[in-house]
Amino acid sequence: MNTLLLRLLAGSLLLGGVALGALLLTAASSDTEPAPPGMVYVAEGTYQPLFKNPEESEPYTVKPFFLQETAVTRADFLAFVEDNPRWRKSNIATIFADEQYLKDWPSDLDFGPEELANTPVTNVSWHAARAYADWRGMRLPTTAEWERAAMASATDADGLGDPDFLRRLSEWYSQPAPPSWPDVRSTAQNYWGAWDMHGLVWEWVEDFNTALVRGDSRSDGDMDRVLYCGSGSIGASDFQDYAAFLRYGLRSGLQADYTVSSLGFRLAMDVPTSSPDDL
Amino acid sequence: MRRLLSNYFLPPTPDDPMKKTYRFTSLLAVLLLIAASAILFTRCASDDVSATEAKASESSEMTETPAEYTVRPRIRGSVTPASAKDAKPNSFELPPIEGEEVATITYAPEVPPPITRTHASRVKVEMKVTETIKERADGVNYTFWTFGDEVPGPFVRVREGDLVEFTLHNHPSSKVPHNIDLHSVTGPGGGAEATLIAPGKSATFEFRALSPGLYVYHCATAPVGLHVANGMYGLILVEPKEGLPAVDREYYVMQSEFYTDGDFMEKGLRTFNQEKALQEIPDYVVFNGAVNALNGDNALQAAVGETVRLFLGNGGPNLTSSFHVIGEIFDRVYTEGGIEANQRNVQTTAIPAGGSAMVEFEVAVPGAYKLVDHAIFRAFNKGAVGTLNVVGPENKEVFSGRTSLEDYRPAEELSSN
Numbered sequence: 001m002n003t004l005l006l007r008l009l010a011g012s013l014l015l016g017g018v019a020l021g022a023l024l025l026t027a028a029s030s031d032t033e034p035a036p037p038g039m040v041y042v043a044e045g046t047y048q049p050l051f052k053n054p055e056e057s058e059p060y061t062v063k064p065f066f067l068q069e070t071a072v073t074r075a076d077f078l079a080f081v082e083d084n085p086r087w088r089k090s091n092i093a094t095i096f097a098d099e100q101y102l103k104d105w106p107s108d109l110d111f112g113p114e115e116l117a118n119t120p121v122t123n124v125s126w127h128a129a130r131a132y133a134d135w136r137g138m139r140l141p142t143t144a145e146w147e148r149a150a151m152a153s154a155t156d157a158d159g160l161g162d163p164d165f166l167r168r169l170s171e172w173y174s175q176p177a178p179p180s181w182p183d184v185r186s187t188a189q190n191y192w193g194a195w196d197m198h199g200l201v202w203e204w205v206e207d208f209n210t211a212l213v214r215g216d217s218r219s220d221g222d223m224d225r226v227l228y229c230g231s232g233s234i235g236a237s238d239f240q241d242y243a244a245f246l247r248y249g250l251r252s253g254l255q256a257d258y259t260v261s262s263l264g265f266r267l268a269m270d271v272p273t274s275s276p277d278d279l
Numbered sequence: 280m281r282r283l284l285s286n287y288f289l290p291p292t293p294d295d296p297m298k299k300t301y302r303f304t305s306l307l308a309v310l311l312l313i314a315a316s317a318i319l320f321t322r323c324a325s326d327d328v329s330a331t332e333a334k335a336s337e338s339s340e341m342t343e344t345p346a347e348y349t350v351r352p353r354i355r356g357s358v359t360p361a362s363a364k365d366a367k368p369n370s371f372e373l374p375p376i377e378g379e380e381v382a383t384i385t386y387a388p389e390v391p392p393p394i395t396r397t398h399a400s401r402v403k404v405e406m407k408v409t410e411t412i413k414e415r416a417d418g419v420n421y422t423f424w425t426f427g428d429e430v431p432g433p434f435v436r437v438r439e440g441d442l443v444e445f446t447l448h449n450h451p452s453s454k455v456p457h458n459i460d461l462h463s464v465t466g467p468g469g470g471a472e473a474t475l476i477a478p479g480k481s482a483t484f485e486f487r488a489l490s491p492g493l494y495v496y497h498c499a500t501a502p503v504g505l506h507v508a509n510g511m512y513g514l515i516l517v518e519p520k521e522g523l524p525a526v527d528r529e530y531y532v533m534q535s536e537f538y539t540d541g542d543f544m545e546k547g548l549r550t551f552n553q554e555k556a557l558q559e560i561p562d563y564v565v566f567n568g569a570v571n572a573l574n575g576d577n578a579l580q581a582a583v584g585e586t587v588r589l590f591l592g593n594g595g596p597n598l599t600s601s602f603h604v605i606g607e608i609f610d611r612v613y614t615e616g617g618i619e620a621n622q623r624n625v626q627t628t629a630i631p632a633g634g635s636a637m638v639e640f641e642v643a644v645p646g647a648y649k650l651v652d653h654a655i656f657r658a659f660n661k662g663a664v665g666t667l668n669v670v671g672p673e674n675k676e677v678f679s680g681r682t683s684l685e686d687y688r689p690a691e692e693l694s695s696n
Contacts, residue, residue, distance in 0.1 A: 100451065100479055171540075171550045176422050177452045178408045202454075246455050253456030253477040253500075260478045262454050265694040 001089065012142035039066040040193035045157060047148040062148040063272065067141060068266040069186035070195045071120035071168075071203060072132065074111035084107060088132055097125035100259045104180075118183040120201045120264040126256040129204045129265040141268035142204040143251070147244070150198065169243035172199040177262050193272050204265040208251040283673040348481070351488040373487060374399040374440040374520075381405075382443075384433040384485035387567040388579060390529040391436040392589060394518050399440035406433065407448040408457040408511075415537065415563065416570035416662070418546040422507035423568070424498070430568030431594060432496070432513030439520040444483060445470065451479035456557040457506065458482075460499035462633070463515050465489050471499040491519040493616035493635040495592050504596055508538055508556055508692065510568060512594030514635060516566065519618050521622070526639060527585035532573065534602070534652060535560035535594035535664065544570075544659055559597040564657035566650060566665045573650060573665030583671025586610075586641045595632030603627040604667065606646065627653050643668045644678045 035041045046059040081088045088108040092101050103123050105111050112119075124132075126140075131137050141149070153159025160166070187199035254260075333561035346482050375460035379401040382393040406426050413430070415421045426432025437443055449457050456477050461468035464486045481499030498511035514531060536557040539549035543563060555561065566573050573579060581587050591639070593600045603626060611620035612628050622628075630636050642648075651658035 052555075175550070176412055176452050249456050249501045250477065253475050253480075255477075258477055258480070261451050262478060 018166065022179055026067065035066050038069050040069050042145070042149045042192045044068050045148055047144045060144050062144050064271045065141070065145050066269045066271060067145065067149050067192070067194055068268065069193060071201060071264045071266045073118050073184055074121045075117040077121040077132065078109065078111055078126070080135055084135060086132065096127040096257060098257050098259055101125060101128065111221045116180065119181045120184055122181065122201055122264045123259040124262055125259050126204050133267050136267060138267040138269045140204055140265060143205045143207050145268055146203065149194055154188060154190060157191050157208055165245070169198050200248055202247070202260070202263040204263065205251070208254050209256070282639060301591050308507065334605055355519060376401050376442050378519035379403070380659055382435055382437060384435060385531070387431050387531045387533060388573065390434055390531050393522055394438045396438055398675065399438065399442065402437050402441045403444045404435055405446045405448070407450055408453060409450045410453050412548065414569060416544055419544060420548045421537065421539065422509070422550065424506055424511050426511060426513050430510035430593065431495050431535070432511070434513065434531045434590070435515040436518060437515070438518050439478055439488055441488045443487055443488055444485050445497045446483040447474045447476060448481045449476045449478050449632070453478035456500055458500050459496055460546060461494060461515055463488060463490070463492070463494035463497040463517050468499065471663045474501060488517040491618045493590055493637055494632070495594065495633050495635055497594065497633065505551060507594060507596040508551055513589055514592040516590060526588040528581050529588045529590065530579050531590050531593040532566050532665065533594055534564065534566055534600045534651065535568070536598050537563040537565070540562070556596065561598070561661065563597065564661040564663040566654055566663060570662040581642050581667060581669050583642060583669060583674065586639060587667070588637060588639045590635070590637055591630055592635045593630040593632050597632055600630040601627050601631060601653040602630050604623050605649040605651060606641070607640050607648055609638040609640050611639045639686050644674050645669050645671050
């Protein structure tokens with residue numbers, strides 16, 4: 001009888017454990033798909049483009065994705081150029097990067113003083129950032145993904161309603177660039193677990209050059225008007241988000257071979273299709 | 280009962296023959312639990328979805344389609360659609376370009392000398408854009424965005440008909456892209472799109488200085504208000520081909536206002552305050568970028584009998600200036616920066632945001648003359664005061680100074696004694 005009771009107890013514990021485990025697993029999946037090391041999971045959500053096209057006024061749905069926890073550092077990038085000689089500063093093809101490529105690196109395989117190892121790599125072109133991503137088997141985030149992840153405050157996936165969050169952003173954007181960038185993980189971690197989305201450096205996105213479609217069609221003319229003239233407040237979906245305006249302004253001023261001392265990047269990757277979100 | 284339990288739910292023992300039943304039941308139980316959890320999970324997920332949907336519809340309500348997309352048609356048939364076939368030659372003739380030179384550039388309050396050329400030239404103008412901390416007032420710093428490292432930006436002087444080759448450099452340390460819209464340009468954006476450049480880049484474009492006058496230039500990169508509020512403006516004079524009348528002294532004075540996260544004169548590194556800018560409630564209204572930029576050792580100077588010309592600009596971003604010099608009357612005003620001295624004997628002239636004016640006056644009596652925005656709280660509480668020091672012999676026939684000082688006893692007070 002004692003044995004039976006023990007067995008019963010063990011049995012129910014076992015079943016309870018299985019049930020609990022299953023529950024925990026599914027519950028966890030619904031919120032945070034286990035992300036590969038160094039990446040964070042950003043759940044599906046919506047993103048409202050800054051410049052509304054009249055035909056596209058619906059907010060975009062951004063599928064879940066993994067985003068790198070921090071910007072790519074100088075040490076990370078050193079490993080890349082060690083492995084890929086053609087992306088070293090003395091070898092880089094002029095179509096892939098302008099003359100300022102890695103200009104703050106003393107030489108091909110030297111990013112400077114060791115204390116800069118964990119600072120974000122900047123002065124890299126979009127081509128170089130993509131090549132790095134390829135090498136890591138990943139990709140750059142899209143504008144929609146980047147903006148979706150960046151609109152999170154520390155406590156909320158959508159921090160845009162938080163005046164303090166907006167004020168802090170604007171403050172950072174109005175400080176001049178320091179002589180060298182602080183380390184990654186030196187500013188703030190947001191709701192998704194991503195560090196330094198604001199307050200460290202600008203970041204490349206895959207589709208930077210479609211932030212503003214240029215052409216001679218009438219609607220493009222209107223978009224130009226929105227960007228260049230004072231009427232921006234009409235076209236912008238949230239006219240108080242000056243920081244977003246600045247990012248759009250920057251992106252529309254870039255070309256794929258440009259390198260900028262305040263512009264780095266981080267990686268993204270798709271969530272595997274077998275994830276519970278697709279069930 | 281005991282048998283049922285042991286057969287269906289308890290782990291098999293070596294002597295227990297019901298292994299298969301046990302396995303099947305356990306599997307079933309786990310599957311059931313997983314199924315239940317899955318249902319629970321999908322419920323949660325669909326809650327999430329409906330929450331997202333609710334949020335989306337809420338946000339689409341909040342940012343409902345802007346009015347410009349929903350206005351009814353305003354062109355009702357009386358406007359003939361413009362066609363490129365209707366284009367005809369312009370009425371003006373462009374003068375031939377002779378020679379090439381680099382424009383002389385000066386910083387406020389100085390003005391380049393008059394142009395003595397009698398022909399149009401190709402004139403090269405270069406400006407760099409920087410983002411830099413500068414003093415706005417004693418102990419009060421601000422991250423200015425500048426043309427040429429100063430606020431206001433350099434004064435450019437070209438001649439009517441000149442072909443201006445304009446190059447804008449954006450310093451590599453800049454955090455944001457910049458460009459320039461010169462109001463003296465005839466063409467889309469005033470050069471804004473042609474000069475939009477990322478940090479570390481330079482862009483060049485050319486324009487004909489078709490129309491003489493005094494023009495504001497400013498940065499026109501989104502968000503334009505922020506770029507202007509941070510100090511990105513200056514003046515360009517397109518001098519008429521016959522020149523302006525000769526005067527003894529010329530000065531460059533530009534008014535603008537600043538919106539910060541502190542009160543007037545609150546010390547420290549202040550940053551831009553968007554709310555105050557939207558409300559148009561500046562903490563500072565100043566001449567030439569800083570409190571006291573035109574006072575003390577930096578005061579403007581003239582001697583009795585000289586004629587002074589002020590090139591006045593207003594960078595805004597919001598306020599119109601009621602420009603006045605205390606104790607002087609403007610003999611001639613070129614209102615709104617046109618080239619006609621179209622008004623005489625003016626006390627206060629209006630300078631719109633993004634606009635200009637030229638004033639000329641002959642000084643007659645020595646003393647300190649205050650330049651103010653006569654929206655007077657701006658002058659005495661927000662910094663819009665400058666000084667013109669006039670030296671030379673007194674002219675008592677024009678102004679005597681005080682001739683007496685005595686007690687005043689009103690009549691009713693005297694009678695009550």
